[in-house]
Amino acid sequence: MNTEQRREIFRRFQAANPHPTTELEYTTxxxxxxxxxxxxxxxxxxxxxxxxxxxxxxxxxxxxxxxxxxxxxxxxxxxxxxxxxxxxxxxxxxxxxxxxxxxxxxxxxxxxxxxxxxxxxxxxxxxxxFGEVAIAVDTHIFRVSNRTGIAPGKNVEQVERNLLKLVPEEYRMDAHHWLILHGRYTCIARLPKCWNCMIADLCEYEPKTPLPEKGV
Missing domain, CATH: 1.10.340.30 (Hypothetical protein; domain 2)
Structure with missing residues (x-):
């Protein structure tokens, strides 16, 4: 995966969700x-x-x-x-x-x-x-980074380093939230919803999961 592919992936994430944040509820x-x-x-x-x-x-x-x-x-x-x-x-x-x-x-x-x-x-x-550029690699982000090819790594530390290096600078602040949400709802662990994925054409995962048949 090259720089322009990564930039397009995060451009789409941003267009779909301009202000991503955690799903944990907090005020302070x-x-x-x-x-x-x-x-x-x-x-x-x-x-x-x-x-x-x-x-x-x-x-x-x-x-x-x-x-x-x-x-x-x-x-x-x-x-x-x-x-x-x-x-x-x-x-x-x-x-x-x-x-x-x-x-x-x-x-x-x-x-x-x-x-x-x-x-x-x-x-x-x-x-x-605190609004600092930092990427917290959990199981969702680790899976998405490796499966898609955005930032492969053998462990969470490697994936974190690669994301900080490879994600285009203008998207690094919110990259953590976009990736975790993508992993939580679309690029799920057992059977990714490739048929409903906004970056399927840019993702390196093969084979893509087909749309399930009705009643299955």
Whole structure:
């Protein structure tokens, strides 16, 4: 795949969705941080459902830390790995209060020092909350990057590096959101919806999945 093909792919993504963003519901960087921590190996739908009950009364580090693990657990027990996540969230709130004045830090190093925050989560915060060029490679983005040929790589670090190098500069800020949405709804894992794909003619995946027959 060459530069012009990649540029056309992202031109189409932008034309279809000019202002893409996360499907996690949040109003502050802190709310986004907690949502992303909770979203590991869980759906955004399940996280949003839980946080709609939590955030109206507890949406600051002070308020959530005051709940403690036992107090937080009932709000998030519908989310996978909720016990570990509850401990991580409470410890993250403690660190934010003690080291960062209750604010979400803006550097990768400080973000990755928070419990439950790895490189992928840090990239989401840097990009979505703080408007920096960063690409968080999850399973969807890893699959789409390799399957289409946009930015192949053997692991998530390789794919991230290749995306930052190969995605045309004018599209890098929003590339993460376009790719994750494409992987979530069109270029799905088991059977990609090639018949309904806006970049099928530019994609290197073969064979393309045909339109399913009615009743199948």
């Amino acid at each position: 960087p802190f709310e986004l941080l907690i949502a992303v921590i909770l979203s590991a190996q869980a759906t955004d739908v399940s996280v949003n459902k839980a946080l709609r009950k939590l955030y109206p009364t507890h949406n600051t580090p002070e308020q959530i830390y005051a709940l403690g693990v036992e107090g937080l657990t009932p709000y998030i027990q519908s989310i996978g790995l909720y016990r570990t996540k509850a401990r991580n969230v409470i410890e993250t709130c403690r660190i934010l209060l003690e080291r960062h004045g209750g604010e979400v830090p803006r550097t990768r190093e400080e973000l990755e020092a928070l419990p439950g925050v790895g490189r992928k989560t840090a990239n989401v915060i840097l990009n979505t909350a």
